[in-house]
Amino acid sequence: MRALFLAGAALLASGCATIQKERGHAEVAALVEERIGRKTRWNQGTPEDAEVARHLDTLLAKDLSSDDAVEIALLNNPALQATYEDLGVSQADMVQAGLLTNPTLSGSIGFPLSNDGVSETEFSLVQEFVDLFTLPLRKRVAKEQFIADTLRVAHEALATAAEVKKTYSQVQARQQLVELRRMVLEAADSAAQLATLQFGAGNITELELANERAAAEEARLELAQEELALVEDREHLNRLLGLWGPRTQWTLTEKLPAPPGEEAPLEHLESLAIRQRLDIDAARKQVELLWNALELSRSTRFIGRFEVGVHTHRDANGPRLFGPTLSLDLPIFDQRQALIAKLEAQHRQGERRLTELSVNARSEVRAARARLLTLRGVTERYHRVVLPLREKVVEQTQLQYNAMQLGLYVLLEAKRAQVTAWRAYIEAVRDYWMARAELEQLVGGRLPSTPGEAPPVPALPSPSPTQGHESHPGHGHGATP
Amino acid sequence: MSRRSMLATAGATLAGGALLLRGGAAHAQPSPAPTASPRAAAKAPARRDWLAPGMPGRDYQPVIVPNGAKLPWKVVDGVKVFHMVAEEVEHEFAPGLKATCWGYNGQVHGPAIEVVEGDRVRFYVTNRLPAPTTVHWHGLILPSGMDGVGGLNQKSIPPGETYRYEFTIKQTGTGMYHSHHDEMTQMALGMVGLFIMHPRRPVGPRVDRDFALMLHEWRIDPGAKRPDPNEMTDFNILTFNAKAFPGTEPLVVRKGDRVRIRLGNLSAMDHHPIHLHGYHFRVTETDAGRIPESAQFPETTVLVPVGSTRTFEFVADAPGDWAMHCHMTHHVMNQMGHDLPNLIGVKPGDLDAKVRTLLPGYMTMGQEGMGDMGDMGMAMPGNSIPMTGANGKYGYITMGGMFTILKVRERLDGEGDPGWYEAPAGTVAMEASLDELRKDGIDVAAPPRAEPGSPMSKLRG
Numbered sequence: 001m002r003a004l005f006l007a008g009a010a011l012l013a014s015g016c017a018t019i020q021k022e023r024g025h026a027e028v029a030a031l032v033e034e035r036i037g038r039k040t041r042w043n044q045g046t047p048e049d050a051e052v053a054r055h056l057d058t059l060l061a062k063d064l065s066s067d068d069a070v071e072i073a074l075l076n077n078p079a080l081q082a083t084y085e086d087l088g089v090s091q092a093d094m095v096q097a098g099l100l101t102n103p104t105l106s107g108s109i110g111f112p113l114s115n116d117g118v119s120e121t122e123f124s125l126v127q128e129f130v131d132l133f134t135l136p137l138r139k140r141v142a143k144e145q146f147i148a149d150t151l152r153v154a155h156e157a158l159a160t161a162a163e164v165k166k167t168y169s170q171v172q173a174r175q176q177l178v179e180l181r182r183m184v185l186e187a188a189d190s191a192a193q194l195a196t197l198q199f200g201a202g203n204i205t206e207l208e209l210a211n212e213r214a215a216a217e218e219a220r221l222e223l224a225q226e227e228l229a230l231v232e233d234r235e236h237l238n239r240l241l242g243l244w245g246p247r248t249q250w251t252l253t254e255k256l257p258a259p260p261g262e263e264a265p266l267e268h269l270e271s272l273a274i275r276q277r278l279d280i281d282a283a284r285k286q287v288e289l290l291w292n293a294l295e296l297s298r299s300t301r302f303i304g305r306f307e308v309g310v311h312t313h314r315d316a317n318g319p320r321l322f323g324p325t326l327s328l329d330l331p332i333f334d335q336r337q338a339l340i341a342k343l344e345a346q347h348r349q350g351e352r353r354l355t356e357l358s359v360n361a362r363s364e365v366r367a368a369r370a371r372l373l374t375l376r377g378v379t380e381r382y383h384r385v386v387l388p389l390r391e392k393v394v395e396q397t398q399l400q401y402n403a404m405q406l407g408l409y410v411l412l413e414a415k416r417a418q419v420t421a422w423r424a425y426i427e428a429v430r431d432y433w434m435a436r437a438e439l440e441q442l443v444g445g446r447l448p449s450t451p452g453e454a455p456p457v458p459a460l461p462s463p464s465p466t467q468g469h470e471s472h473p474g475h476g477h478g479a480t481p
Numbered sequence: 482m483s484r485r486s487m488l489a490t491a492g493a494t495l496a497g498g499a500l501l502l503r504g505g506a507a508h509a510q511p512s513p514a515p516t517a518s519p520r521a522a523a524k525a526p527a528r529r530d531w532l533a534p535g536m537p538g539r540d541y542q543p544v545i546v547p548n549g550a551k552l553p554w555k556v557v558d559g560v561k562v563f564h565m566v567a568e569e570v571e572h573e574f575a576p577g578l579k580a581t582c583w584g585y586n587g588q589v590h591g592p593a594i595e596v597v598e599g600d601r602v603r604f605y606v607t608n609r610l611p612a613p614t615t616v617h618w619h620g621l622i623l624p625s626g627m628d629g630v631g632g633l634n635q636k637s638i639p640p641g642e643t644y645r646y647e648f649t650i651k652q653t654g655t656g657m658y659h660s661h662h663d664e665m666t667q668m669a670l671g672m673v674g675l676f677i678m679h680p681r682r683p684v685g686p687r688v689d690r691d692f693a694l695m696l697h698e699w700r701i702d703p704g705a706k707r708p709d710p711n712e713m714t715d716f717n718i719l720t721f722n723a724k725a726f727p728g729t730e731p732l733v734v735r736k737g738d739r740v741r742i743r744l745g746n747l748s749a750m751d752h753h754p755i756h757l758h759g760y761h762f763r764v765t766e767t768d769a770g771r772i773p774e775s776a777q778f779p780e781t782t783v784l785v786p787v788g789s790t791r792t793f794e795f796v797a798d799a800p801g802d803w804a805m806h807c808h809m810t811h812h813v814m815n816q817m818g819h820d821l822p823n824l825i826g827v828k829p830g831d832l833d834a835k836v837r838t839l840l841p842g843y844m845t846m847g848q849e850g851m852g853d854m855g856d857m858g859m860a861m862p863g864n865s866i867p868m869t870g871a872n873g874k875y876g877y878i879t880m881g882g883m884f885t886i887l888k889v890r891e892r893l894d895g896e897g898d899p900g901w902y903e904a905p906a907g908t909v910a911m912e913a914s915l916d917e918l919r920k921d922g923i924d925v926a927a928p929p930r931a932e933p934g935s936p937m938s939k940l941r942g
Contacts, residue, residue, distance in 0.1 A: 183839060190836045194822070201826035396704070398840060402859040403703045404847065404868060405818030408836065415839050 126309030535597020575728030
């Protein structure tokens with residue numbers, strides 16, 4: 001009897017677990033930092049968070065780098081902050097799982113309706129004890145659930161980081177595309193100006209003038225579209241960084257970097273993905289916990305409700321009685337077969353989901369790698385062949401212009417074609433970096449031996465005035481002295 | 482049969498004109514010389530219809546081919562034997578412009594052939610081109626089988642093979658030769674030449690200087706290195722003896738010389754009105770021979786149609802440097818581009834600065850025309866020549882292409898270029914002095930005047 005009380009007291013003490021707010025977040029921060037080198041932070045309105053806000057402002061005050069943008073998003077992305085709260089929810093569930101069902105104290109008092117009796121009281125303290133057997137397993141399940149949730153949150157953080165990187169590349173590229181579009185406009189504007197001058201001198205028809213002016217106006221509108229696209233890209237990044245108000249005034253001057261000279265070996269990315277991807281890890285944990293839940297159900301299938309208690313009772317005219325109570329469910333009809341079947345199905349489902357995720361992850365990694373390598377080939381082709389050729393076209397056109405074989409219109413057209421090639425190149429470089437961010441995300445972290453600092457893409461060159469083969473100073477040759 | 486008696490016979494027939502050499506008169510010639518070899522006897526006509534080979538200096542005064550060459554020959558058994566090799570030739574059109582052409586014996590055009598009426602000529606033609614070829618003897622009177630039209634008169638000469646042409650010269654004047662297989666390509670690449678036929682006995686006044694020039698046109702884009710045979714209209718290199726000014730050699734004569742200028746035209750698509758400054762001349766011959774004196778009329782410009790030759794003569798009695806050129810203005814431009822926007826009168830303003838942000842080194846050109854295009858000192862495509870000419874004594878000569886200079890001097894030291902003409906004082910146009918203007922009552926500030934050219938004309942002002 002006494003032992004029973006002691007046991008009950010110990011259980012009560014062990015059940016009194018508390019919730020630690022920071023718990024789980026440290027794990028998320030570690031997981032994320034291990035993979036991308038930047039920490040997450042859960043903004044909880046504490047003084048340290050004010051410090052974080054100041055840090056944010058410092059990052060935004062200087063020229064925004066890609067890594068800074070990722071850091072800001074991890075600190076400040078509102079959706080991510082909401083996701084961090086999932087950890088709190090999950091942790092609460094875990095604590096809950098560690099708690100015993102509260103004991104039940106019941107009492108009753110009976111008053112005699114006639115005058116010849118005395119009132120009768122009865123008290124009982126009953127504790128359901130099935131928990132006692134299942135508690136460790138339940139706690140394990142809950143803990144696994146918590147770990148799975150932690151992994152999931154970290155995965156979300158990585159996904160956000162990848163999207164920030166992609167959007168950053170888009171903004172970078174768009175700024176350069178706007179510049180190039182402006183050059184197209186300048187070329188069209190110059191042609192229109194020449195046409196206006198020619199028309200003024202009476203040398204061309206109004207038709208030709210109208211054609212040139214229309215082309216220039218169209219180029220102007222295309223520039224406006226491109227500028228709008230830049231605003232939209234910036235706003236996309238603002239949303240990812242969770243910025244509003246004066247914080248949206250950040251500047252980004254860093255040029256899109258050229259793809260690194262050599263690509264890191266991309267051989268074992270599939271197994272790397274299976275190893276380090278957090279969503280796969282989470283799915284794996286999910287399968288495990290479903291298995292444990294199943295075990296739990298199986299091991300307790302014949303244990304019904306199982307209550308132990310003490311009760312005291314005084315009869316009307318008898319002595320006060322005190323004694324233990326025991327109540328047992330008899331598992332005759334419900335042996336939890338339905339629950340077990342459900343858990344079995346869920347466990348199998350979990351395994352299939354894990355398989356699906358792994359198979360898809362491998363395929364996605366292969367596709368992303370192929371895309372990365374192809375885009376790399378494209379940018380190289382542009383860099384090594386197409387752009388030098390376009391440059392040569394402009395250079396040679398200028399020589400032909402000097403030799404008066406063709407006019408300014410053709411010269412400007414050559415320049416426009418060069419700018420168009422550069423636009424395509426910038427777009428290819430942008431797509432390369434986006435594919436790289438995508439691949440990193442699919443692999444679940446940085447690519448092996450990420451190449452060092454890549455040089456920015458070279459600026460569009462202009463042929464120097466001294467270029468060309470020969471010049472013809474006045475001719476002192478020929479048959480005449 | 483002695484040479485003297487041959488000459489006598491020939492002289493008799495010549496008196497009646499070259500035509501008499503053909504047909505009956507020719508057939509009436511005595512039988513072949515006893516020295517004829519068995520091979521010659523087997524392939525040559527049975528009856529000998531030719532005279533002993535005409536020799537330079539004795540039987541004729543050789544022509545001068547400015548910038549050109551002549552085809553050498555040797556006499557074998559009384560026959561002038563030539564060897565022509567059709568081959569690819571690296572040719573310079575003017576300093577700064579070379580191109581890979583097709584020609585003969587390392588020359589573009591082919592070396593001039595110079596023979597004498599009554600000569601028996603034998604041409605071995607070796608084909609070192611990648612394509613078959615033939616030689617057509619343009620304007621010559623000869624057997625049909627020797628006429629050189631591939632497929633029609635003979636099998637075209639395959640690459641690597643050597644064919645023989647042989648005939649007797651039965652006429653006088655200026656003929657030509659050219660490929661007659663895939664003419665369009667082969668002639669555009671340069672396979673043409675002059676064929677000078679001197680009379681056996683002098684005709685007309687004695688000539689001191691006898692120049693022979695072939696007119697031709699080409700398409701070579703600045704920076705390209707081969708003429709484009711596909712061009713039909715837009716030729717950009719126009720040449721005298723395959724040279725464009727300033728690559729053309731001047732025609733140098735002594736004052737008082739009687740000068741003959743022979744012009745052949747084997748351009749692809751253009752006739753050329755050749756204009757000589759400083760003189761009136763008379764056209765004395767076409768490719769079919771001498772024009773009777775009564776039919777020669779004075780000219781300053783002679784139109785040389787494609788596929789024709791024209792010969793004119795004059796006495797060089799006016800010393801000076803006299804231009805001779807095609808009068809088609811686009812034919813005195815080198816590598817002229819015809820796709821230029823018309824910028825005459827355009828004032829670029831800030832346009833240049835604006836374009837330079839995109840294209841450093843840009844400069845608007847052509848607002849005042851093409852006159853400056855020769856000496857701007859700008860970077861040019863490799864292998865190209867300025868559109869217009871060269872420096873002259875008084876400044877830049879804004880002429881290129883089919884342009885050359887007749888230099889007439891009182892005295893000549895040797896055969897070289899005598900340099901620029903020193904005009905006697907007071908005979909050169911120069912800036913008018915204020916005194917002159919005042920004396921003659923010219924007010925340069927006053928509105929220029931013109932008078933009605935007809936009673937119906939209305940004039941400004």
